[in-house]
Amino acid sequence: MKFQLRSLMAGASLLVLATAAVAQDNVLQAEDSYFTAAKAELARKIADQPNVGRAKNVVLFVVDGLSVPTITAARIYEGQSRGVDGESNVLSFEELLPYTALSKTYTHDSQVADSAPTATAIVSGVKSLNGTIGVTQQVKVEDCASQKGAEVTTLFELAETAGLSTGIISTARITHATPAATYAKVAGRDWEADKDLPEEAVRNGCKDIAAQLVDWPAGDGFEVVLGGGRGNFMLESQQDPEDETRTGARKDRDLIAEWKARHNDGAYVWNKQEFDAVDPAGTGKLLGLFNASHMQYEADREKDAGGEPSLAEMSVKAIDMLSKNENGYVLMIEGGRVDHAHHAGNAARALTDTVAVAEAVKAVYGKVDPAETLIILTADHSHVFSIAGYPARNNPILGIAGQGDDGKPYTTLGYMNGPGARLDEPRADLTGVDTTDLDFLQQALVPLGESETHAGDDVAIFAQGPWAHLFHGVVEQNLIYHVMEHATGLASRAALATSQAAK
């Protein structure tokens, strides 16, 4: 009855809106192309019906450092790269994931977040401390002993307990903060390999992140793990297969060998050729570690020695693997290096990596049933990146916007701080400089040579599928977990599975 009443009310609202839409035809600008396009968009929104079914699957895209200006600039860049109008261009996720909200990214202890507690907020529903993963604000940073009693349960752990399949993909190291938040509990985000553990952590029995991935006790473990960070799974005595000058990072435990020994139906791959050869139908579990550290930026991917799959290719393979489970799946896909390019003050690579994420969203949408799959795309935090000046429509987004009072040109894209600032010297004269070059570093105000910083402004959430309409307004970042859990009912399903197993 309640639902019927809501439907009736929705019908009444439709009438009001439809009347308003007809009334707009009396205006002088009724034939203007902008006017008619927006009117068509209004009609689509009126026809839109919220999906209140249960989500069988969840695909969570986390694009590290994807600030709103990065989305705008990538949209323009992608359009201009295809030779079409950039400003009115639409990235795949803007079109396919129509429900949006703004996410407040502050953490329990910081105005400006790092990627560790923000990932915890997204997959576990709590705000925590910068520098920590998979623990509440009760923990002390870098203090292993304080972890006891502060650990959280993640959506991925609930999914495994409830009998769903799970997967994580990242173009960064798979032990890096964002993917690690799905499985690891650490008071120090840098504890990626055992060599990184401080003496106190060793003494009190804390485990490094790579070991926690292989030993993850949830259900039967991840079905799909694809990313970088191979070194954290290899011994110092082992030479990297792709780079003869590198060795593994571990003092103890050959984690790749251990993973292989545990999963007779599993496939371990480290290059594109091996990845392409994996048959999802005949493979129970897939571990792909494509680089000793982070995977390549999309702009540099084709030059990788061993060859790396794209984010879209990894996503499609993962869904082929995970969708074999009739109970459904939960998959995180991280575009991990938009953040790194911003830290380097290099907008071109941040934009090309964002476009790679858009391609992955399109590929995923084409593989799933959108009606039963909640797809979310969000960022963990922002960056001090801006789109400035009054450049003319269709001006190259990596180009010059105008001239400063110092008589020197300035670029449309720039940073508040970072490597692009000179130390106690006037800014460089960009006259004659090709600012559209892939390696060009945008100018910055405050010199921070080692790394441009994150920013504290809100980031966007895009979503489609069951209960995606709950994403509206300005929300706390940790709401994302709660919507995913509500849409899937995973907490109660996991509890039921646990009680049945105990009988």
Added chain:
Amino acid sequence: MNRRALLTASLLMPLLPRGALAAPEALKFRDLYVRGRQLTPRAAALAGQEVTMIGYMAPPLKPEIDFFVLTKLPMSTCPFCETEAQWPDDIVLALTDHPVRPVRYTDLIRATGIFETGFQTDPETGFISFLRLRGTRYEKL
């Protein structure tokens, strides 16, 4: 010309090899490799010749040292993304005839020297290099 630039210029001028008057070939970082360590035909063909590369000087290992690492992007150890210095794949060892006068690692420089290819281990430092510029002179841009 400020004092530092004057000093740099006075240091470098006597070191110009005779062939330097002919414009050296400009070689970009992105033109070094086809894939992995497979050199592009152009990069391979330039071995033994004088080339100019634009990049950044990674902070020298110690004072009074006669080499530096030329990098495509400023060599940084990002506090939010790295637990240790991760050397990128495409770096060039720039060997100088005199102690290096460091420039800030975010300052773009133009480095010119004889281009060498192939693995080599420095007997003193143990530093392994694959690409080198020998007799490097450099200027801040």
